Amino acid sequence: MRIVLFVILLLCGLKGKSQERWALSAGEIRHRLEGLQVFGSVLYIAAHPDDENTRLLTWLSKEKHLRTGYLSLTRGEGGQNLIGSEQGAMLGMIRTQELLAARRIDGAEQFFTRAVDFGYSKNPEETLRMWNKDSVLADMVWVIRNFKPDVIICRFPTSGEGGHGHHTASAILAEQAWSAAADPKRFPQQLRYTEPWQAKRLFWNTFQFGNVNTTSAEQLKINIGAYYPLLGESTGEIAARSRSMHKSQGFGTAAQRGEMIEFFKQLKGETVQGDLFEGLDMNWSRVGAPVDFRSKVAELINTFDDKAPEKSIAAIAELYQWLGALPLKDAEVRYWVAVRQKEIRALLLACAGWYAECLADAYSLTPGQEFTVRLQCIQRRDAGLRxxxxxxxxxxxLVAQHLETNKLYTFTHRMRVPAASALTNPFWLNKPVHQNMYQVPMQALVGKAENDPVWETVAEVELGGIRLNVPVQVMYKEVDPVKGERNRGVEILPAVSLSFSTPLVLLTGKKASIGLKLSAQQANQRGQVILSGPPGLEVNPRIIPLFLEAKGSTVEVTSELFSGVTKLTGQLRASVVIGNDTLKKSIHRASYDHIPEQLYMTDAAVNVRQFDCFGAGGKIGFINGSGEDTPVNLRQLGFEVEELKPEQLSSEVLAGFRAVITGIRAFNSDENLYKQVPVLLDYVKQGGNLLVQYNTNSRIGPLNGSIGPYPFTISRGRVTDETAKVRILAPQHPALLQPNKISEADFNGWVQERGLYFATDTDTAYTKLLSMNDPGEAALDGSLLVTAYGKGNFVYTGLSFFRQLPAGVPGAYRLFVNLLNLPSGK
Structure with a gap:
């Protein structure tokens, strides 16, 4: 039983939403045949999506033919988003898929722990405390025991040069996991499914990032700048395409060609002189093959006919059969038999020119629904496939049919979704986060990158005298007139979904209205919509009759909210009762061209806040940056917000606004905005208020000019502790007095952080309003600068209003409104 469980876990770890590639060029087939000679694996470890060295992963996978994996401790949900407004869980889903897209290019595999990226951390002590160190370590040990790497490579050191607490923590935990994975006394509950594993060596892949250079002459140096004639690309070209998948982080990268030197410092294991894998047994003898067996594999490669790959099927099938006959008592042999047979299966099908697809007649299905699938398959070479x-x-x-060469076969089947089917949702998001760790229901899901397909049809074929089970994912195909053929996985959705018109309701006058959209994924849905709120909130109507006749139909209903209290914090929840079923799910989607469409379900709820906030109203201009919900939040408060593009800016246009706001990273996101700085400053001089939210000034996101009327520098200074004490430096400044009097209490309840990219080296013309610091660090006073300029006011702030406003933090709203109401001589 333990052997069976191990093989299931190993294969599940390899399987994801991506359809197995059968259509390979002759060069790709030959390249993969060469890889059959190598029995070795390497695991790269870091903290986030985009931390990985795609050049090295490419070289390990393509040049060394090693089974290569990247273990990212988090899914990056605490980072920024340069392509949209998604934050938190949805951003984590996007960045997960960006990693998977990168791995499809560089040839490595992707793993995760359950750790949540809670935002920037300045030291590993905080990180390990926030994550629950033992839980993350257990996940890393689990991945190592199942992936069985010969060598582990860290991206970051334990000494802190990585510049982020998560980075340093990943290195600390990697060193501990290297030893713990081999110790049967550590995490013994895992040994029901796997075995201890001792990696042979642990390295740190040293680096030079900006002014930080951790490389040195005595370190191991390897030139990874290989060219792959069978693939038509070099390491740097493949790696650039891989790296450029991190689009949400703005990491598009130019291709590099020629020599590329990587540096390594050995941390554990027998010392090597010139090669990471020096002296390791990584050939067919690892699974007990006799010496002459290697010559058979070499002969297979040498006799492969690029124009007739089907001629090699018999020899490749012989390898498959030989592996299948091996005794599976040894864990290492079991591992390599499972890995190699999966690779050989793909090669056999590629040599036959096999292709198969299984298409459903709808992409959204509901429990109990009937639907039709159509499976088409073809062998495009005369391979004798049955x-x-x-x-x-x-x-x-039962089919029992030989496929004629290059003839497309079609089979249809009527299916029913089981009534008890779980709804489609990322497995790590089905339960609330606990102590910054995702809660997953079973050990086998730990480490996995994404859900398994909702359904697969398995084609049992006979090829080269052996039988193969070929999984074919059930997909839905659509043809876009511009983008062409687009495939997506099928989804199991509730019969009716609910979506509030806004994620936050601000009761500015003790009353507000809220819209609720109801969508039918199944026809003839009749029932009642029920709304429930926190004590003190009256909802009218609370119960609303519902009838949705056709699949795809929608209806929008509106309820009025009244508050009988002076302050209110809570949630308004919605559900639909249809017969004995209560449905309460909202569907959230993220759609981008470089990744599959993402789906995430939550309970239908909207946050409701009531607090004193004076001065809202009037016309505001907002220049978008890298994506945030600030315009939506300000409209909720009562402002009229017009979103502007840099090319629209002129003195005449700006004159109509009481204040203008630039979104986060606006100057990093659009170089054209620099050209409009004189126009913006003239608007201030004529009596306007300009509020500039944080920008970066780094190698990746440089500032290309001055953005204020007087000099200041944007630093990397930040305060990550959202509870850090805030000291008011200029209590009589109008920004802290009117129309809302700001006190230290207004900084209670902030989320994730105080702020980032604070100003430094500021001109004396600026007034610094606040001071704050993380525990044990020096005070920073550049989070909020204000200066009068002409008749108006210029503000630069690194305070994370973009997180606080969507979270409904009262003090953040009150302070933000004050900044928009600074007195002017207009």
Whole structure:
């Protein structure tokens, strides 16, 4: 039983939403055949998506033919988003898929722990305390025990040069995991499914990032700048395409060609002189093959016919059969047999020119719904492939047919979604986060990058005298007139979904209205909508009749909210009762061209806040940056917000606004905004208020000019502790007095952080309003600068209003409104 469980876990770890590639060029087939000679693996470890060295992963996978993995401790949900407004869990889903897209290019595999990226951390002590160190370590040990790397490589050191507490923590934990994975006394509950594993060596892949250079002459140096004639690309070209998948982080990268030197410092294991894998047994002898067996594999490669790959099927099938006959008592042999047979299966099908797709007649399905799937398959070479049976979700269909060469075969089947089917949702988001760790229901899910497909049809085929089970994911195909063919996985959705018109309601006058959209994923839905709120909130109407006749139909209802109290914090929840079923899910989607469409379900709820905030109203201009919900939040408060593009800015246009705001990273996001700085400053001089939210000034996001009327520098200074004490430096300044009197109490309840990219080296013309610091650090006074300029006012702030406003933090709203109401001589 333990052997069976191990193989299942290993194969599940390899499987994801991506359809297995069967269509390979002759060069790709030959390249993969060469890889059959190598039995070795390497695991790269860091903290976030985009921390990985894609050049090194490419070289390890393509040049060394090693099974290569990247273990990212988090999914990056605490980072920034340069392509949209998604934050938190949705951003984590986007960045997960960006990693998977990168791995499809560089050839490595992707793993995660359950740790949540809670935002920037200045030291590993805070990180390990916030994460629950033992839980993250257990996940890393689990991945190591199952992936069984010969060598582990860290991106960052334990000494802090990585510049982020998460980075340093990843290195500390990697060193501990290297030893713990081999110790049967550590995390013994895992040994029901796997075995201890001792990696042979641990390295740190040293680096030079900006002014930080951790490389040195005595370190191991390897030139990874290889060119792959069979693939038509070099390491730097493949790695650039891989790296450029991190689009949400703005990491598009130019291709590099020629020599590329990587540096390594050895941390654990037998010392090496010139090679990471020096002296390791990484050939067929690892699974007990006799010496002459290697020559058989070499002969297979040498005799491969690029124009007739089907001629090699018999020899490749012989390898598959030989592996299948091996005794599986040894864990290492079991591991490599499972890995190699999966690779050989793909090669056999590629040599046959096999292709298969299984398409559903709808992408959204509901529990109990009937639907039709159509499976088409073809062998495009004369390979003698025989289709034995098709195993659908609910039945087997015997076919027993030899496929004619280059003839497309079509099979249809009617299926029903089981009534008890779980709704489609990322497995790590089905339960609330606990202590900055995702809660997953079973050990087998730990480490996995994404859900398994909702359904697969299994085609049992006979090829080269052996039988293969070929999983074919059930997909939905659509053709876009511009983008062409687009495939997406099928989804199981509730019969009715609910979506509030806004994620936050601000009761500015003790009353507000809220819209609720109801969408049918199944026809003839009749029932009641029920709204419930916190004590002190009256909802009218609270119960609303519902009838949705057709699938895809929607209806919008509106309720009025009244507050009988002076302050209120809570949630308004919605559900639909249809017969004995209560439905309460909202569907959130993220759609970008470089990744599959993402779906995330939550309970239908909207945050409700009531607090004193004076001075809201009037017309505000907002220049978008890298994505935030500030315009939505200000409209909720009562402002009229017009979103502007840099090319629209002129003295005449700006004159109509009481204040203008630039979004986060606005100057980093659009170089054209620099050209409009004189126009913006003239607007201030004529009596306007300009509020500039944080920008970066770094190698990745440089500032290309001055953005204020007087000099200041944007630093990397930040305060990550959202509870850090805030000291008011200029209590009589109008920004802290009117129309809302600001006190230290207004900084209670902030989320994730105080702020980032504070100003420094400021001209004396600026007034510094606040001072704050993380525990044990020097005070920073550049979070909020204000200066009068002409008749108006210029503000630069690194305070994270973009996080606080969507979270409904009262003090953040009150302070933000004050900054928009600074007195002017207009």
């Amino acid at each position: 289709l034995i049976k098709l195993r659908f979700h609910d039945t087997d269909s």
